Amino acid sequence: QTSHKQDTTLKENVTILSIITKKINQLPEAERKLLEHGSIYVELNAVLPGLIVNSLFLCILNMTQVHIAAGLPMAEIPFLIVHVFYRSFVNLSLN
Template structure:
């Protein structure tokens, strides 16, 4: 049953029911099947986006630390560290849930390659690049407030930020690639678990 999720899309053609009704049925059936999986596999499906969010928060804290060193900022550790952990966590968590987990549970995502691609892109953009980019204005603002480092004049802003950010992006390359690979792998695992759940027999029919 390589394309197991697709069997439910046939309901739409056979029953000629409204789209919303069909989607509700698909969501109900897939959810019921997922609940038959072992707890460890069920947790991976239900909380996979949380793992992506935690990795994004870690990327945010690492990037924040690197920019603080560049700008010689020693003040406001908690005030800067908290948003650099919370905002990337929420962004990556919700993005993965919206682009991967929820479409899988509703039958809208029925291609393993598409799932891997979506997961990898979410990991790259929201879990890796976004936390690093977010650290730039956060720490630039602190540097300006506490005058811990000389900031550029208006005409040299782009050149200055490019020069400052390049070495940090190079240092963050491994965490970003790790996050991308992990998110892609998680997407593949979740897709296979949904297919596995769909292949399980209905409760009470195992011995019939």
């Protein structure tokens, strides 16, 4: 009975994936490009708040010499995390 449930779930997933693929192929070229390269926009939106928070935090602490050294991790970490999640959840599911 478990095998039957897995087969049903697999068939439903394949059906949903084929519907999504068909819908994506019907999109205009510009929107398809946005879907393919959307991670860059999302990553930059993740980096910007990190840099703003870092700048405000450094101003509160009156630190003037470490803006680049402290800002690098605040920009890199969100960028990499969003890149990995976008690629794994959006791009791989669409392919």
